[in-house]
Amino acid sequence: xxxSTGAKSAAETTDPGNWTNRLRGRIEGLVPPxxxxxxxxxxxxxxxxxxxxxxxxxxxxxxxxxxCVLAVGGVQWWHVSSLGHYVNxxxxxxxxxxxxxxxxxxxxxxxxxxxxxxxxxTWVSGVLLFGISIGxxxxxxxxxxxxxxxxxxxEGKDGINSTGAGAFFNVLNPGQMLLWHVVLxxxxxxxxxxxxxxxxxxxxVVPPLDADLEG
Amino acid sequence: xxxxxxxVAEGPGRYIHWGVIQISVANLVIIVAMIILFVLALIxxxxxxHDEETDQERRQK
Numbered sequence: 001x002x003x004s005t006g007a008k009s010a011a012e013t014t015d016p017g018n019w020t021n022r023l024r025g026r027i028e029g030l031v032p033p034x035x036x037x038x039x040x041x042x043x044x045x046x047x048x049x050x051x052x053x054x055x056x057x058x059x060x061x062x063x064x065x066x067x068c069v070l071a072v073g074g075v076q077w078w079h080v081s082s083l084g085h086y087v088n089x090x091x092x093x094x095x096x097x098x099x100x101x102x103x104x105x106x107x108x109x110x111x112x113x114x115x116x117x118x119x120x121x122t123w124v125s126g127v128l129l130f131g132i133s134i135g136x137x138x139x140x141x142x143x144x145x146x147x148x149x150x151x152x153x154x155e156g157k158d159g160i161n162s163t164g165a166g167a168f169f170n171v172l173n174p175g176q177m178l179l180w181h182v183v184l185x186x187x188x189x190x191x192x193x194x195x196x197x198x199x200x201x202x203x204x205v206v207p208p209l210d211a212d213l214e215g
Numbered sequence: 216x217x218x219x220x221x222x223v224a225e226g227p228g229r230y231i232h233w234g235v236i237q238i239s240v241a242n243l244v245i246i247v248a249m250i251i252l253f254v255l256a257l258i259x260x261x262x263x264x265h266d267e268e269t270d271q272e273r274r275q276k
Contacts, residue, residue, distance in 0.1 A: 046263055048256035100245070104253050 031201040042204070044211050052105035053200075059098035060193065066091040067182065075178060076145050095137055102130060114206040122199035122206075129192045136189055139181035142171055149174065 015021055030036075069087045070077065078088035106126070115123040138156075142149050153171045160166050170176055229240045 046261045048259055048261055049253075052256065100249055100252075104249055104256065107253055108256070 030198050035201045035204075038201075042207065044207050045205050047208075049108040050205065052101050052108060055101040056098060056105055057193070057197075059094050059101055060189075062094035063091060063098055064186065064190075066094060067186070071182060075143060079145065091140075095140070099133070099137070102133070106130065109206070112206060112208055116206060117203060119199070119203050119206055122196065122203060125192055125196040125199055129189065129196060132185065132188055132192065136181065136185040139177045139185060142177040143174060143181050145174065153177075 066087055070091055073081065073084050077084035109126070141152050156171045160169060160171050169180070231238055231240060231243060
């Protein structure tokens, strides 16, 4: 690492051999200028059907925040504390809303063929997110530390093991399932959410079929 | 109230059987509610604010 001032530093900032410069250029080029946090949207976005993506994101924020509070109390906190029970319920119902809003978002985007206009990766990342979210909620149900979790694990083991995934994803191991639920899968979900949002901001919100501006 | 709610949540649940289709009443109610919400989102007018412009118009500026 070098430090400098004046004209030399300006030259350094454009040096393509510097990985920091290359990374900065990549980050700056992720979305067109001004599109990262736009304050205006196309007129066709003024419809309730375009709200469900943001509602899904808002639910995810509540899911993560309530999950963080549950992590402080511990996995069995909700069995012995009314506050823990309340936070657990907030976590559960925000997940229910997350999936409900996400599925309505999916219906809306499917019926407007949202993969048009070079938006295939936006669609694909959304599909991936849907699948991984189901896996994340599955590990959540396995982490309830009650008979329901035991029953789900008992019913699910043969199906999971028949795929070979049981070698590193053992549904009968509540400790492993809890760590998948609170560390690994949330990281993947948040990463794909970021990719999905970048794709949306990069290509713009898809117009309705009868208002396709791209021809 | 809490006790009655917990009975609802922990009961065996009521199921509807229609040929090969079998679905719990709770799941059916949620699916119908989501479809109603979806239809409402399409037909209920969105409160419009200040003058909007199309994406194309904006990018041409």
